[in-house]
Amino acid sequence: MQKLHVIKIGGNVIDNSENLHRFLKDFTALEGYKILIHGGGKVATLVSESMGVEAHMVDGRRITDIDTLRIVTMVYAGLINKNVVAQLQHYGTNAIGLTGADGDFIRAKKRPVKTIDYGFVGDISDNSINPENISKLLEAGFTPVFCALTHDGEGQLLNTNADTIASALAVALSKLYETTLVYCFEKKGVLHDINDDDSLIRDINPERYDQLKADKIIHSGMLPKMDNAFTAIACGVRAVIIGHSDDLGQLKGGHSFGTRLSN
Amino acid sequence: MQKLHVIKIGGNVIDNSENLHRFLKDFTALEGYKILIHGGGKVATLVSESMGVEAHMVDGRRITDIDTLRIVTMVYAGLINKNVVAQLQHYGTNAIGLTGADGDFIRAKKRPVKTIDYGFVGDISDNSINPENISKLLEAGFTPVFCALTHDGEGQLLNTNADTIASALAVALSKLYETTLVYCFEKKGVLHDINDDDSLIRDINPERYDQLKADKIIHSGMLPKMDNAFTAIACGVRAVIIGHSDDLGQLKGGHSFGTRLSN
Numbered sequence: 001m002q003k004l005h006v007i008k009i010g011g012n013v014i015d016n017s018e019n020l021h022r023f024l025k026d027f028t029a030l031e032g033y034k035i036l037i038h039g040g041g042k043v044a045t046l047v048s049e050s051m052g053v054e055a056h057m058v059d060g061r062r063i064t065d066i067d068t069l070r071i072v073t074m075v076y077a078g079l080i081n082k083n084v085v086a087q088l089q090h091y092g093t094n095a096i097g098l099t100g101a102d103g104d105f106i107r108a109k110k111r112p113v114k115t116i117d118y119g120f121v122g123d124i125s126d127n128s129i130n131p132e133n134i135s136k137l138l139e140a141g142f143t144p145v146f147c148a149l150t151h152d153g154e155g156q157l158l159n160t161n162a163d164t165i166a167s168a169l170a171v172a173l174s175k176l177y178e179t180t181l182v183y184c185f186e187k188k189g190v191l192h193d194i195n196d197d198d199s200l201i202r203d204i205n206p207e208r209y210d211q212l213k214a215d216k217i218i219h220s221g222m223l224p225k226m227d228n229a230f231t232a233i234a235c236g237v238r239a240v241i242i243g244h245s246d247d248l249g250q251l252k253g254g255h256s257f258g259t260r261l262s263n
Numbered sequence: 264m265q266k267l268h269v270i271k272i273g274g275n276v277i278d279n280s281e282n283l284h285r286f287l288k289d290f291t292a293l294e295g296y297k298i299l300i301h302g303g304g305k306v307a308t309l310v311s312e313s314m315g316v317e318a319h320m321v322d323g324r325r326i327t328d329i330d331t332l333r334i335v336t337m338v339y340a341g342l343i344n345k346n347v348v349a350q351l352q353h354y355g356t357n358a359i360g361l362t363g364a365d366g367d368f369i370r371a372k373k374r375p376v377k378t379i380d381y382g383f384v385g386d387i388s389d390n391s392i393n394p395e396n397i398s399k400l401l402e403a404g405f406t407p408v409f410c411a412l413t414h415d416g417e418g419q420l421l422n423t424n425a426d427t428i429a430s431a432l433a434v435a436l437s438k439l440y441e442t443t444l445v446y447c448f449e450k451k452g453v454l455h456d457i458n459d460d461d462s463l464i465r466d467i468n469p470e471r472y473d474q475l476k477a478d479k480i481i482h483s484g485m486l487p488k489m490d491n492a493f494t495a496i497a498c499g500v501r502a503v504i505i506g507h508s509d510d511l512g513q514l515k516g517g518h519s520f521g522t523r524l525s526n
Contacts, residue, residue: 047314047337050314050315051310051313051314052313070342073341073342073345073346074310074337074338074341074342075337075341076341077340077341077344077345077360078336078337078338078339078340078341078342078344078345079333079336079337079341081340081341082336082340082341082362082364082365082412082420083336083420085362085364085365086362086364086414086418086419086420087418089364089367089414089416089418090416090417090418094366094367095364095365095366096359096361096365096366097340097361097362097364097365098359098360099345099348099349099360101345101348101349101352101358101360102345102348102358102359102360103357103358103359103405104352104357136403136404136405137403140399140400140403141399142366142399149345151349151352153352153353154353155349155350155352155353156349157345157346157349
């Protein structure tokens with residue numbers, strides 16, 4: 001099986017031109033098949049404000065009404081995605097910028113209205129992604145760059161969490177490739193002491209994870225991220241790396257960086 | 264050689280939801296390889312206005328300053344392109360939405376500043392398009408949908424005329440496919456009497472074209488379009504069709520519609 005890296009970046013890379021360029025250079029230097037997924041960053045908020053579209057929140061959750069969907073389609077799929085693609089081309093990666101609608105790569109279902117109507121938000125399921133279809137692009141020499149949009153197959157674009165897309169892509173493609181899922185965020189990785197970058201925990205397996213939870217070293221916001229990572233591993237992903245985008249360059253030559261989760 | 268249709272639509276399709284849906288259905292029904300190129304329509308102007316970005320004109324020509332480039336990137340590559348792709352998926356076309364930066368498909372050079380600085384406008388040349396690269400997508404079963412953006416290979420997106428992109432794609436791909444270039448616009452085709460849709464001229468070859476120019480039946484705004492079409496034919500394109508988007512359905516089964524230009 002050939003190797004594939006599925007790498008997700010968020011606001012700390014997208015919003016900072018210096019971080020972004022360093023990351024895209026390191027991404028280009030990484031050997032083998034790779035897929036990039038990017039979140040939205042602050043640009044969507046800035047564009048919304050300049051167009052007078054107010055963020056609509058219910059119980060602290062952002063609602064994707066039709067105006068917000070239009071803005072995220074413009075910002076995620078247009079402004080951010082195509083500038084990332086143009087920069088990657090400059091560095092030598094033959095990138096293609098995509099939503100889940102392109103190539104029918106990622107289908108989602110509009111979230112059903114229960115107590116909250118989230119609007120145009122799409123949830124993905126086990127059969128949302130056809131790995132053979134995406135594989136055609138990889139085999140033809142292209143590097144897919146996904147933004148956080150999917151579609152319902154009936155003409156409707158949907159806003160979908162970028163972490164979830166990254167995980168679903170990695171799981172689906174692990175049937176065809178030896179897949180490593182990489183989450184880049186603003187910390188060095190999972191830390192013993194959140195204020196001490198030198199306290200990085202390099203490797204976590206399910207047993208160690210149980211211990212770290214019991215010791216309250218991993219808690220609150222990190223728990224869903226970690227749970228999702230171990231679910232991806234249980235579904236066929238070889239390893240999940242959580243670390244800082246600045247350290248991606250360390251992946252070259254089969255090394256790791258940040259915190260590596262595996263069985 | 265397999266057949267390929269390169270089809271360009273403009274504002275009269277993009278801005279009218281009914282026209283657009285009929286067109287996308289007919290586009291889906293068309294057999295063989297196909298590529299769609301779309302212009303911008305009125306949406307870019309509406310978004311510019313709502314963001315308080317004023318159109319910057321010099322000598323009646325629109326200037327693409329950095330704010331305008333951001334808006335067309337959002338509207339052309341995001342809002343319009345991805346909604347067209349989602350609708351095409353709904354109708355059964357496995358579309359992929361692209362700029363010229365994606366896949367390095369269309370490179371352009373920023374227009375040099377002479378008397379006017381057009382800003383971030385890209386001109387394309389004979390070697391701007393690598394047909395083998397685009398052919399990989401077609402052969403893999405995808406239908407490319409291009410918006411009117413290119414890149415310079417150094418990380419910069421550029422605004423490029425959609426008619427020019429369509430023509431350049433058709434010429435480059437005519438090396439690999441028997442290519443017909445189709446310009447959809449708001450008229451039935453080239454008319455003897457511009458106020459009479461029944462006066463459609465069905466076929467024009469270079470000799471007939473000279474005669475129609477001498478008789479002042481073709482003049483002013485149509486001349487550059489026709490000249491470009493005959494240049495494309497001289498460079499290998501089998502035929503150029505100029506007609507109304509509503510009539511695209513007539514192309515099925517090897518028929519033609521509108522005005523057909525050929526040698």
